[in-house]
Amino acid sequence: MDTERDLLFGVVAFQSGAVEADYLAETCASWATQPAHPLADMLVDRGRMTDEQRAEVERAVARELASHGGDPREALAATIDGRSLEVIRDAAAARGASELRLEPPEQKRPDARDLKVLSALSPGEHESRDRYTLTHLHAKGGMGRVWLARDGALGRQIALKDLRPEQADNSVLCSRFLYEAKITAQLEHPGIVPVYEVGQGELPY
Secondary structure (H helix, E strand, O other): OOHHHHHHHHHHHHHOOOOOHHHHHHHHHHHOOOOOOOHHHHHHHOOOOOHHHHHHHHHHHHHHHHOOOOOHHHHHHHHOOHHHHHHHHHHHHHOOOOOOOOOOOOOOOOOHHHHHHHHHHOOOOOOOHHHEEEEEEEEEOOOEEEEEEEEOOOOEEEEEEEEOHHHOOOHHHHHHHHHHHHHHHOOOOOOOOOOOOOOEOOOEO
16 A cells, blocks of 8 residues: 555544554554554554454455545545544654645634534424434444434434444534534535434534
């Protein structure tokens, strides 16, 4: 794997919870001085992740690459967030990746107009998410989780996406999550899941 794909692997591994920040930073420091060794190999060899976790992360990396035309630089730029950047910054610079656009995209907090639109998406502004019964976890990423759930009020199955609990105090990610919901709700296409409601309880969903 080239440098950008290695870095993408590290970011996805960290965001998915397959490897802890300290372990990734420690391994990246060694990886930066050993250009012949893929980062994934080093993480497995050091016992920082299992072969099964590696395979799962590789599949996630492949999905990220596919959604960005196979370009690891574009995939990395789109995937990285502030915490990931802290962990891999030194290794990226040491491996000559300092010219990459490694800064995460600037995220603006929703202003009053944004929040008005978000409220309009949810007719019951103070309605809790108790009407939804979570069936099982379908997928998760660095920012959120997608659950298969049942809407008790309308008697139908839905997908419910919420913010990962460990990100609850991350105001940047919370804003990004809500802004993504607002944008997605304005799109109509057979390939895009429609958004019918946004709510904010302990975790935005």
